[in-house]
């Protein structure tokens with residue numbers, strides 16, 4: 021009966037939505053249909069939820085979170101990632117198979133801060149808001165993390181924050197699988213040693229650079245990184261790439277580069293370098309690509325590049341581009 025009522029409610033929702041099928045509404049409709057199907061399946065067959073061999077299932081949204089989760093979970097828990105590592109996260113849209121995956125999760129690990137609006141919508145339609153979701157930004161806010169930036173979701177590029185998330189993941193996994201707590205503890209310790217080492221290399225190797233400004237010819241993805249190592253981040257647009265930069269902002273950046281005789285300009289490796297090329301042409305600055313650790317190229321994916329390796333590559337690029345001793 022409960023199932024029937026849910027379907028009835030969804031059916032009316034669908035009828036209303038059919039009236040105006042704009043792109044957004046088609047998406048909502050798809051989500052509504054899939055959610056109602058899944059709710060029906062779940063009500064009748066909860067055994068489908070069981071993880072293989074009873075391992076906890078962690079579902080993450082983006083590559084860096086999946087990497088940190090895998091780092092702690094090892095082979096005792098299953099870690100899955102919703103947003104494919106070659107996809108632009110800011111424009112991601114959920115598919116029915118993602119919904120199945122999210123429903124299987126013992127814990128969903130997300131960034132928060134507006135980066136995954138589809139997850140908020142899904143939680144609302146399932147009526148389980150925040151019950152099983154660990155949001156990186158909310159977690160940092162709950163411990164009053166001092167370097168948390170207002171309205172900037174790129175927090176995984178702060179290695180100290182990553183280290184704290186690893187500790188939190190250790191707690192969650194030990195709760196889901198108490199027998200494995202010693203195993204998780206060992207792995208979390210090893211991962212945090214690597215994160216600390218990476219953080220120290222960034223601090224040491226970027227301590228005295230000829231150029232302090234990181235000019236990003238794109239959206240502001242690297243402000244956590246620059247703030248942490250005493251560099252200055254200047255970007256064409258804000259932390260959300262939907263807002264395209266205007267011609268005036270482009271001219272401001274070009275003037276800044278000329279005035280300060282800045283030699284290196286950066287762009288996020290997954291963004292089309294059109295603005296970067298214009299800036300380079302106008303100023304003679306050299307272009308360098310940085311990875312935000314999220315949109316991996318085919319080559320990076322097939323070679324099994326890790327998040328920490330991508331960050332180590334960033335350090336090499338920064339060192340040479342900024343003229344650091």
Ligand SMILES: [Zn+2]
Nearest residue numbers: 174239241259
């Ligand atoms: Zn971004």
